[in-house]
Amino acid sequence: MKTAILSDIHGNATAIEAVLKDIDACSVDTILSLGDNIGYGPEPEKVINILRSRKIPSVTGNHELGVTHPNFLPLFNPIARKSIEMTFDMLSAASIERIKQFPNVIVKDDLRFVHGFPPESPTKYLFELSDEEIKDSLSQMVERYCFIGHTHDLEILILEKDRLTRLPLEEGIFPLDPNNKYLINSGSVGQPRDGNNQAKYLIWDSETSVLSVRYITYNISDTVKKIYKAGLPEQHALRLM
Numbered sequence: 001m002k003t004a005i006l007s008d009i010h011g012n013a014t015a016i017e018a019v020l021k022d023i024d025a026c027s028v029d030t031i032l033s034l035g036d037n038i039g040y041g042p043e044p045e046k047v048i049n050i051l052r053s054r055k056i057p058s059v060t061g062n063h064e065l066g067v068t069h070p071n072f073l074p075l076f077n078p079i080a081r082k083s084i085e086m087t088f089d090m091l092s093a094a095s096i097e098r099i100k101q102f103p104n105v106i107v108k109d110d111l112r113f114v115h116g117f118p119p120e121s122p123t124k125y126l127f128e129l130s131d132e133e134i135k136d137s138l139s140q141m142v143e144r145y146c147f148i149g150h151t152h153d154l155e156i157l158i159l160e161k162d163r164l165t166r167l168p169l170e171e172g173i174f175p176l177d178p179n180n181k182y183l184i185n186s187g188s189v190g191q192p193r194d195g196n197n198q199a200k201y202l203i204w205d206s207e208t209s210v211l212s213v214r215y216i217t218y219n220i221s222d223t224v225k226k227i228y229k230a231g232l233p234e235q236h237a238l239r240l241m
């Protein structure tokens with residue numbers, strides 16, 4: 001069973017379309033989104049419609065909370081807040097309703113999916129937590145693999161018995177040991193912050209226990225032009241280049 005894991009698409013429809021083309025060529029059985037499908041990017045409504053038409057479930061991210069729960073807005077910096085307010089105006093009532101239905105967590109067999117940090121926080125950042133706190137959380141987790149987003153970085157944290165190891169993830173194939181527990185920080189489709197501006201996503205193969213990290217080239221200047229045209233904060237465009 002192959003599962004494609006997308007995170008932090010952030011309204012970048014050009015990126016998600018390129019990623020889905022790659023997924024379609026990889027014989028994937030199921031696709032899941034780790035949230036922050038919207039915000040920063042110029043085409044939030046199109047991204048939500050793509051998820052709906054492709055039947056891709058999503059957990060809720062902090063940007064989804066920003067458009068559905070105004071009391072979350074003060075948690076964002078002024079630029080992110082401005083883009084969330086503009087994103088709200090770009091979304092149809094039907095899409096807002098759909099976003100409200102996103103759960104905080106999805107569990108499938110041995111896999112847990114959450115935006116920020118397990119067991120089910122859409123807002124907690126991995127970098128806020130000590131190694132001891134991460135170990136505690138992984139030890140208590142019933143599932144063996146937890147996929148998170150939120151920081152837009154790629155990293156794998158391995159709990160082997162009592163020892164936690166942290167390794168950066170990059171493009172390639174990574175066989176995992178099913179005796180360990182893993183926290184997999186999945187990078188970002190639409191707004192990477194890891195120094196490489198390609199779209200990133202993962203494929204997990206539960207039969208072979210192999211994780212694939214895929215980097216996808218797409219038309220970044222198309223997204224950049226749309227960000228300027230929408231009048232969104234310029235920083236969101238500059239970050240892509």
Ligand SMILES: [Fe+2]
Nearest residue numbers: 008036150151
């Ligand atoms: Fe995000």
